[in-house]
Amino acid sequence: MSAASAEHHDHDDHHGPAPGWTRWLYTTNHKDIGTLYLLFSLVMFFIGGGMALIIRAELFQPGLQMVDPLFFNSMTTMHALVMIFGVVMPAFVGLANWMIPMMIGGPDMALPRLNNWSFWIMPFAFLLLLSTLFMEGGGPAGGWTLYAPLSLQGGDSFAFVIFSIHFMGISSVMGSINIVATIFNMRAPGMSLMKMPLFVWTWLITAFLLIAVIPVLAGAVTMLLTDRYFGTSFFSAAGGGDPVMYQHIFWFFGHPEVYILILPAFGIISSIIPTFARKPLFGYASMVYATASIAFLSFIVWAHHMFTVGMPLAGEMFFMFATMMISVPTGVKVFNWIATMWRGSMTLETPMLFAVGFLVMFTIGGLSGLMLAITPADIQYHDTYFVVAHFHYVLVPGAIYSIMAATYYWMPKWTGNMYDEKWGKIHFWVSTIFLNVLFFPMHFVGLAGMPRRIPDYSMQFADWNAVASIGAFGFGFSQLIFVYVVLKCMRGGEKATDEVWEGADGLEWTVPSPAPYHTFETPPAIR
């Protein structure tokens, strides 16, 4: 205790944020960095979304109308890279920065200087990545998975793509080390591991996943780099390598990455549903164990992404059953959320609308995932729009909705003002309707055999593609409502109370709204 209060006095020299724009450049405050991450993510969301709209505009009709095929391919590639590494991951890290110290009663992140670096690498990484679009030969166009040998045959911008992925990886790994150190060392006395809010738990597990697999991705892309420029033959059959090996290494990273993109969302939903159902979370311990099981299983299912490369039957069976096993812990989570709502005094404010929307539509995506896990069926579905529909259902109404739910839920705490409830609800309903218009038809064209990543398609898919494109533009533009609500809330509005939500539970609701620049410099007492 005496050590903690000594630190307290050191900090008394600087109370609030430094004036001017250098505040943001030099900041080591977890709230400032959280804000930076979230705003960065929002900007990238519109860049990646713009790319998606170019894709959907081209696919509105069969034939080639808008863009040439190479540019189309670089749009699908960049859309994925931007949305995964530039939107979902930074948004979760931003939320972790803002919320984890407040949730565990710590004064800041464990390694504040590292935290500043983690963020400021990101804008440069994405500047590097996006600049490849304007280079000779265009941006990467071989798909975000960068499969060799196709990815090695593009323009010379390839080296920039690899370096930007290295930078993103360094940022994620530093952020994760920081989060683990924070959770292990900065908890208020009495905050035992099994008392931590689930958002903290899911992030702890996510951080370990990131630390374990991002270096594998770094290794895989480094092998690509040396294959291309330094004469190695990891993936070149002529030199004794094997392109299929790239897929194994990539998906050893890639599948845990999928759960990196969704586990923090599970934590957010586990915070929001109890608040608005006004009941404690059903089955807290089982939620923790389910999260850990999902994380463990994510390491042994990677080859379900490559059922068509020609694996021995035993291998296909193993990966099929291991994949299906993931639906058990995921099912535990879904049923726990439903049980939490069961006979609760539910109200449907915007965060809860997004949480319930998550629950319903994420489950649709999970179900189509289960269909894809079936090896013989997957050979038909592989690389069709059915796969596109599947992963967009788990990522958009899954990861993205959870981020929006979190924003509406905690924004009053961040800004001190209530957001505009009417426009929040309009945002939810308009988004949800257009989202389903956008992604649901993709199931149909996928089952009928429309391949993904192709700028042109057969006449028979025309109708549903036109419908999907209308949904895409509707969904894209309805996100401007989100920007409006966020900006309005930042500028003012009805003052939020400290507790904000009637049924809210957790340390973050015990500090004033807006949360002061420094919170919990003296650790709170935990019941």
Next chain:
Amino acid sequence: MNTLRKAHLVIAGKLSLLVIGMFGFGYLMVPIYNILCDITGLNGKTSSVAAVAPAEVRDTDRLVTVEFVSVVNSSAAWTFKPTQRTMQVVPGQTYNATYEVVNLTGKPAVGQAVPSVAPSSAAKYFNKIECFCFTHQEFEAGGRKEMPLIFFVEEDLPRSIDTVTLSYTYFDTGEKPAGAADS
């Protein structure tokens, strides 16, 4: 304060070791994959070492179809074709086959063939006593070669397999024979 700072550094240090270890593990997957493929024939790769012809054949009635396939990698200017499309072989007996290569690149070049067997479960039963794929071939501009292959299919080949496809991909390895002029 110092104890807390030390605790942070200990965790950060341990996790950094994990990061370095996992980076190394990514590279370790390369030999692991190759060994697994050698054992199981997972990727359809056949042995790149010359096999020894079997002594005697137990079952001369069983026939297996061997199909010969050829591919020239990406846009390399070569003609590469098997001189026979299929052969009926008795497992355990040795056979001769040939592939024909023409260098159309207009300059001296070196090529290399890489074999693959489908279904992959047949790969470890497909043995080559002599194969052009064991070495590089050097060509003059417009040079043409008939390249030999001596192989046998092991008698242990599972009964469920009655067709084995042998596919060669021909790569222009880009090297020029020693002494060739730069172009």
